[in-house]
Amino acid sequence: MTGPDHEFAYAGNISIRSWIMQRCHGWTVSDIKQLSPAEQWRFYTILSFLTAGYIRLDKDHQASPATPGSNVLPVELAQPFIGIAAGLGMPPVMTYTAYVLINYMLKDPRGPLTRENLQSIFRFYELPDEEHFRQVHVCCEIAAAAAIRAAFTALEAARSGDRAVVLTSLKAMQVGITEIMVEMGKMRKGCDPKVFFQPIRIPLGGWPERMGGVIFKGVPGMPEPYISGGASGTQTTTIPVLDAALGIGHVDGNAEFMADQVAKMPPAHRLFLAKIISMAKDGGNLQTFAMSTKDSHIINAYAACVDAMHGFRKAHQAFVSTYILRQMPSAEQSQPAAPQGTGDRALLGS
Numbered sequence: 480m481t482g483p484d485h486e487f488a489y490a491g492n493i494s495i496r497s498w499i500m501q502r503c504h505g506w507t508v509s510d511i512k513q514l515s516p517a518e519q520w521r522f523y524t525i526l527s528f529l530t531a532g533y534i535r536l537d538k539d540h541q542a543s544p545a546t547p548g549s550n551v552l553p554v555e556l557a558q559p560f561i562g563i564a565a566g567l568g569m570p571p572v573m574t575y576t577a578y579v580l581i582n583y584m585l586k587d588p589r590g591p592l593t594r595e596n597l598q599s600i601f602r603f604y605e606l607p608d609e610e611h612f613r614q615v616h617v618c619c620e621i622a623a624a625a626a627i628r629a630a631f632t633a634l635e636a637a638r639s640g641d642r643a644v645v646l647t648s649l650k651a652m653q654v655g656i657t658e659i660m661v662e663m664g665k666m667r668k669g670c671d672p673k674v675f676f677q678p679i680r681i682p683l684g685g686w687p688e689r690m691g692g693v694i695f696k697g698v699p700g701m702p703e704p705y706i707s708g709g710a711s712g713t714q715t716t717t718i719p720v721l722d723a724a725l726g727i728g729h730v731d732g733n734a735e736f737m738a739d740q741v742a743k744m745p746p747a748h749r750l751f752l753a754k755i756i757s758m759a760k761d762g763g764n765l766q767t768f769a770m771s772t773k774d775s776h777i778i779n780a781y782a783a784c785v786d787a788m789h790g791f792r793k794a795h796q797a798f799v800s801t802y803i804l805r806q807m808p809s810a811e812q813s814q815p816a817a818p819q820g821t822g823d824r825a826l827l828g829s
């Protein structure tokens with residue numbers, strides 16, 4: 480693992496262990512509480528990378544072979560990770576939050592929030608593909624901001640019956656959703672599917688059951704092993720917020736998986752999503768409102784948003800095929816139960 484504001488370079492499990500021992504051994508939960516919130520999130524990100532690297536990668540940055548005992552996190556990593564994660568209300572595993580949402584900085588702090596001015600803070604590899612993969616996600620999040628703002632305004636306007644504002648907000652939502660898709664479409668320009676499949680996605684996979692989960696040494700009360708999927712786009716709040724506002728539901732059978740993904744969002748994002756869901760229930764979602772108006776302009780603007788969301792999902796499904804399913808050894812491709820996403824769910828059902 481490397482990062483511009485870190486003096487150490489990842490050189491295998493041994494150096495990680497000694498690095499963390501020097502700095503974190505003996506840290507207690509009350510030491511962690513002395514940190515400012517920003518420092519706590521930074522520390523959470525560092526530990527997310529260190530623990531994922533420790534368990535999932537060998538010294539050559541390749542997937543670690545699953546040897547007996549290779550899923551045990553030493554106390555020097557386990558205790559601070561559990562302490563910081565619990566304090567922040569986050570799970571002790573690599574999340575989209577740590578990998579994407581809080582893992583970028585501006586090259587020029589006074590410059591704009593644009594791709595050219597973005598740089599990751601931490602990364603597993605010195606691979607431009609990894610940098611590009613993460614930046615495309617960050618740019619999707621940036622693009623989503625306008626759609627989210629418009630969704631909130633539209634829901635408020637629907638509640639007060641302000642048709643004109645609902646109409647302009649729906650149009651803004653559609654532009655925003657299309658923008659997310661445009662950003663996502665840039666993935667192929669800098670992230671080779673082969674490189675994504677191996678090695679980029681390896682340390683993102685968390686502590687899944689099929690790899691025996693992970694044992695947090697020296698942390699009483701933790702399940703042994705602790706099982707959890709890792710970082711996944713399902714942990715973005717943006718798409719679920721837009722779904723909720725538009726009244727787009729999920730297929731049956733996804734509820735448990737989705738609840739787990741929501742638990743991996745930052746607490747403030749969870750609260751915001753819950754607020755949007757409750758606004759959409761109380762005042763009616765935008766579908767209910769659009770239909771109730773019988774106004775063709777509003778209904779068409781609503782339908783354009785749903786089409787844009789459908790377009791996003793179609794384009795996204797093509798990425799899942801190109802970057803995961805087609806990269807699997809052919810024997811695995813023919814086994815429907817085998818392909819898994821980094822969020823630890825069978826892919827063919829997604």
Ligand code: HEM
Binds near residue numbers: 713715792824829
């Ligand atoms: C190489 C590109 C990508 C691949 C291979 C990929 C892979 C996946 C996979 C396998 C899932 C299923 C859940 C899991 O098990 O993890 C998923 C879900 C999801 N991903 Fe991606 N993803 C990619 C890019 C993106 C981007 C750029 C976004 C934009 C924010 C995104 C947003 C989502 C969302 C919102 C879900 C939840 C499913 C849904 O709401 O339709 N993904 N992704």
